[in-house]
Amino acid sequence: MRKRREFLVSFLVFLFIVALVCGSVLSIFSFVYYLKQRKQQDAVVSSLEKKINTLNDRISKLESSFGPNSVFDKYISAANFLSNTSTDLERIVEELYDDPTTGYLRVFVMGQENVWVTFRKGDTVYFSRELKPGLAPYKFYYFKTPAIQTQYSLQVPKDCTIVIGKPGMVCFLIYGVGTKQHPTKIVTWKDGRVNNLESDFSLYIPK
Numbered sequence: 001m002r003k004r005r006e007f008l009v010s011f012l013v014f015l016f017i018v019a020l021v022c023g024s025v026l027s028i029f030s031f032v033y034y035l036k037q038r039k040q041q042d043a044v045v046s047s048l049e050k051k052i053n054t055l056n057d058r059i060s061k062l063e064s065s066f067g068p069n070s071v072f073d074k075y076i077s078a079a080n081f082l083s084n085t086s087t088d089l090e091r092i093v094e095e096l097y098d099d100p101t102t103g104y105l106r107v108f109v110m111g112q113e114n115v116w117v118t119f120r121k122g123d124t125v126y127f128s129r130e131l132k133p134g135l136a137p138y139k140f141y142y143f144k145t146p147a148i149q150t151q152y153s154l155q156v157p158k159d160c161t162i163v164i165g166k167p168g169m170v171c172f173l174i175y176g177v178g179t180k181q182h183p184t185k186i187v188t189w190k191d192g193r194v195n196n197l198e199s200d201f202s203l204y205i206p207k
Contacts, residue, residue: 102146102177104146107136107140107171109132109133109170116129116163117131121156121157126156139152139154141155142160160196164189165192167189168189172187174187
């Protein structure tokens with residue numbers, strides 16, 4: 001009976017020692033695994049931080065490049081200025097230049113509403129645009145090509161048709177051949193269509 005108790009005690013002590021050793025081994029393994037995972041996690045976090053910092057630097061550069069007073073902003077402003085200046089210069093040139101050997105007409109829109117005006121002959125459309133109230137900047141040359149070409153100088157056939165979106169709201173200023181700066185006559189057209197520019201306006205066109 002005594003031996004049996006001693007064996008049982010020895011067996012329990014052995015189990016305790018085995019459990020203690022296994023627990024220590026598992027604890028060491030878990031600690032090593034934790035250190036490995038922590039190292040990998042730190043590496044991932046460090047990589048993400050580097051990528052975030054790189055993206056922040058790129059965003060800062062983009063903001064400095066495209067923001068107010070940036071290089072691109074100055075380029076855009078300069079391009080717009082040059083474009084507007086070019087347009088304004090063309091308009092000034094068109095207003096100042098006048099060749100008495102050519103004949104042209106201009107359109108004046110009365111009232112306070114825009115009016116759509118179209119110059120065409122058959123299926124060919126030479127001009128079709130909504131014009132604002134006042135004197136339109138365009139010159140429609142019906143006799144000879146102007147010596148100076150701008151975006152405001154448009155050549156149309158002498159027998160073209162003119163379609164007016166709002167009849168009675170448009171005046172035509174006729175600058176006949178041989179005149180300079182002042183219109184030969186002013187025509188207010190009551191209908192919505194001018195069938196033939198030359199005959200309806202009684203234009204003088206040298207042969």
